[in-house]
Amino acid sequence: MDVREKYEKLTKLFISKKMLITTMESCTSGLIASLLTDTEGASAIMKGAYITYSNEAKVKAGVPEEVINKYGVYSKETAAEMAKKCKESFGAGIGIGVTGSFGNADPNNADSVPGEIHFAIAYESEVVTASKSIPVQPSRYEYKLYAADLVADKLLSILKEKGITN
Secondary structure, three states: OOHHHHHHHHHHHHHHHOOOEEEEEOOOOOHHHHHHOOOOOHHHOOOOOEEOOOHHHHHHOOOOHHHHHHHOOOOHHHHHHHHHHHHHHHOOOEEEEEEEEOOOOOOOOOOOOEOEEEEEEEEOOEEEEEEEEOOOOOOHHHHHHHHHHHHHHHHHHHHHHOOOOO
16 A cells, blocks of 8 residues: 555544544655645544744744753654644644654754654554654655655554554
8 A cells, every 4th residue: 555545544534533633744844734635525634734844833833942952853752742732732633743854964953864754643642653764765755755654654553553443
């Protein structure tokens, strides 16, 4: 199943279960929210999302500056805060936070490791985090798509564990 099919499956599942989902995305620049809303009827499950490409945007969206200062903007801890804050902000059942670097190192953040992403999925009272190294991709869009696929796989796995999907 390709990444677009995974998100179509997720969106249809969320519609059928009346589950709200939201995202706070940095390196994926809203691609996950876009993939979720490519399916007809997605407005029932996606009330909004954040694209927080800069540290300042993350802080304005509710990520504690202390977390960024202590762990770095490119960390599981920051991704977890992103997931929790967007979930809380939109009153959603699921929040996804994604941060990382693609291609070159970020000159504004010393913790930048090209090709490394950190993401988190806040569901119920739990937050599941993951860090992955993405192999070199031919374009920034391919990096984003690869990252979105990783998030979809993790989300499908969590839902399966919870007995929400088979």
